[in-house]
Amino acid sequence: MASSRSLALALLFSLLSCYASVPSLASSDGFLQCLSAAIPKQLLYTQSSPSFTSVLVSSIRNPKFSTPGTVRPLCIVTPTNASHVQAAVVCGRRNDVRVRVRSGGHDYEGLSYRSARPEVFAVVDLANLRSVRVDQKAATAWVDSGATLGELYYAISKASRLLAFPAGLCPTIGVGGHFSGGGFGMLLRKYGVAIDNVLDATLVDANGKLLDKQAMGTDVFWAIRGGGGESFGIVLSWKVKLVPVPPAVTMFSVTKSVDEGAVDILTRWQEVAPALPEDLFIRVLAQKQVANFESMYLGTPDTLLPLMRSRFPELGLNRTHCKEMTWIQSVPYIYLGSAATVEDILNRTTATRSFSKATSDYVRRAIPKDVWVKIFAWLAKPDAGLMIMDPYGGKIGSLPDSATPFPHRGGVLYNIQYMNFWSAATDGSAQMRWLRDFYAFMGPYVSSNPREAYVNYRDLDLGQNVVVGNVTSYLAGKVWGEKYFKGNFRRLAVAKGKVDPNNYFRNEQSIPPLLTTK
Template sequence: YFPPPAAKEDFLGCLVKEIPPRLLYAKSSPAYPSVLGQTIRNSRWSSPDNVKPLYIITPTNVSHIQSAVVCGRRHTVRIRVRSGGHDYEGLSYRSLQPETFAVVDLNKMRAVWVDGKARTAWVDSGAQLGELYYAIYKASPTLAFPAGVCPTIGVGGNFAGGGFGMLLRKYGIAAENVIDVKLVDANGKLHDKKSMGDDHFWAVRGGGGESFGIVVAWQVKLLPVPPTVTIFKISKTVSEGAVDIINKWQVVAPQLPADLMIRIIAQGPKATFEAMYLGTCKTLTPLMSSKFPELGMNPSHCNEMSWIQSIPFVHLGHRDALEDDLLNRNNSFKPFAEYKSDYVYQPFPKTVWEQILNTWLVKPGAGIMIFDPYGATISATPESATPFPHRKGVLFNIQYVNYWFAPGAAAAPLSWSKDIYNYMEPYVSKNPRQAYANYRDIDLGRNEVVNDVSTYASGKVWGQKYFKGNFERLAITKGKVDPTDYFRNEQSIPPLIKKY
């Protein structure tokens, strides 16, 4: 029997016993707006009508996180966790319904320890991908890690939901290359892979953030890359034959050798073919001539560089300011944004590509479409090996991205996103129509809470789209490690308690 805590020992009173006050920000604190806003990447979620946290906690060590959980449990204050702030729906720092919650912001926990000899690294969840990549490069220019493309993404969220970038065809997703974690559970206890057990460890590597506890740090295996990689970016307009070239790309790109990734960014009536090849121009040119001559790639398109230089070059188009580009934490690009995703198993009819490039991408409010080819390693891993299920048979992933830059300009972009998503339905995956957990989309469904617990039936609606057949195992695992659903948001895994 636990006696009820004295009324005056409120949540804040509990926190200040264990956490220095300088690491705590109440809504009334002058610094609260800037601390909250620092990593809000989508300006839609910074408006006053969003439900904001009661407190922000910025821990500098694990014990602070444990204390936050213990105090939160005691005083019925839920905790959401933010690493880089790139959650597309902002659920790491806002609630869709009125709720008493605090945010544990991992911004101050961003250390990276690299062991070049063992080819492993430990990285804190609050680190940005660019900081991880840079630390790996400092230890060895011929080691790498296969996570996201954008350097400002937080490690915690990216790894938790899967994490893929230009190395996905060679080395798969970030989560499948995680070999250990440090995690604070719903009781405030610290675990590693050994103490948490197989199901829990499986779940945190791709089952999405928030649901299974707070992963403080990840141990990853580092993977070899050659001293020289080759990047090309070749743009083709509709009048230059873009439709025919993409029509061929959708069949060729998933079949290429694992060392070659060619993604497409389509904007307006133009498609840009962005490639990374783990090797030199001299080897890439004949490979392209034999496998994909339609693109017309030749040595003048080659940009040879080290793997670390490819990170800013792919993302930003230059490679001469590594530290600035990879270690910058002051990202000022904060558009209003809407995102959706799809998976494709059957080649599109050519008429669909014509519609996309000639009609959809030139409509008012049109966004960008990014096509990432699968095949090779990412598709060879069994669906149940990690919660990330988009494997065998996937030709490519689509990300629909739409930006606007004034609060009143949302109507056309939002309408375009909804309409193109509806148009694509016959041509993409079915039963369920799949989506990538890290491209979070609240339109896919949201949890209903009954008796203070998210229901399995409501979670299954969106959960099977992200996780397919793995959703049930995730929910059973949630039922074991957090049966009262302490760690939750509108799209967290609900607990499924098996009755035996």
């Protein structure tokens, strides 16, 4: 009898803990009234607004998060200046309604605009805050978090064809989320990740205050550059250092099937690619029974071809594979195809109708040839997905792991992204099962203790926060946090404790506050 009573009390406490921080209807009404008094009504969309659904889905990149079962926000705020963002935070704190922040909508788990658990929350959508201001002479730019990478790249190219910025391939990715996790693309071996080139930022903290680099302090400025989005506040804009590129770059794409020696070439690639001169980047997409080698070289074919003959003859590169273009022309070429124009990277919409799931790994020791044979057998299975592999080395590996929260540096050969896709006509269970089984198969061949992952390839299967009352568990956070951040996770939690000790900004994988440095 006593044990039954104890069990009932424990269950009651658990239920109260789960629901203690859920706002009441009155607080939700108070939040909306507060917003209406501080923000122009045309910038506020409640669930009863005719345009609510269209605004919500406008930058949902994974259609599985626009289905009826998705937990939707109480409202969407579309600020046009910093004061609107500050008002949203102040109103939220006052009425116990949390806000989530969306810049481009590419969060792999949709946490910038939906909740994986029942919760009342609002979305601050930064799409109207998208200014890019380039200082060609200083080789810097201020870019708002709501701008896309395509808009950033385009603005840089208009100022100078000899300047660029080292960030991701997809032009519709929002700057805010991309920078918050690190951000890498085809310039990573030459110039590192995006946050290695961030000089300053403006942040709205949990008290609604607007902070620059000096005001937020060293620890918080360190934390926002790669520590994941929606943990430390709302970053409104970033000052970045632009990097030089030559007048022409050389692109190539070479596809090899298993019958054409893809296993041998990939086995060789994983040791060659991270050790090549940092001007040369060769990534691999493996799907079904083929491997596609995609490359950018900061130079001309006249110097690339002898280099490839000397260092990577197995690929069989020749001049017919090579295409010269400007750096800005390479942006649509690599992601949208050879028929795309530079102006196409300004398109903020995406045509994808496929549902998707992804996860990631880091490789520090070359995978043996016999394992690659097994990997291609996995890729040949029904309902299989693909692997995308980006080589490291060069600049990205030259900094210590603690230089930024992004810790995957020295000793990393390459990163793997696993993805699978399915249509709305199926439930995706077979595709997700393949992804999880394949991820388990890869365990012995990738990094361990921790098994590293990239936070911008967010995966809730790696773990989720546990909230008791209003406190996010630091120990539970370590389960997923050390995979993303390794030894930097504790420092991130301490920084969180300084800037947001009451844990106002949180989601299923946000950094928990650690209020002691002992």
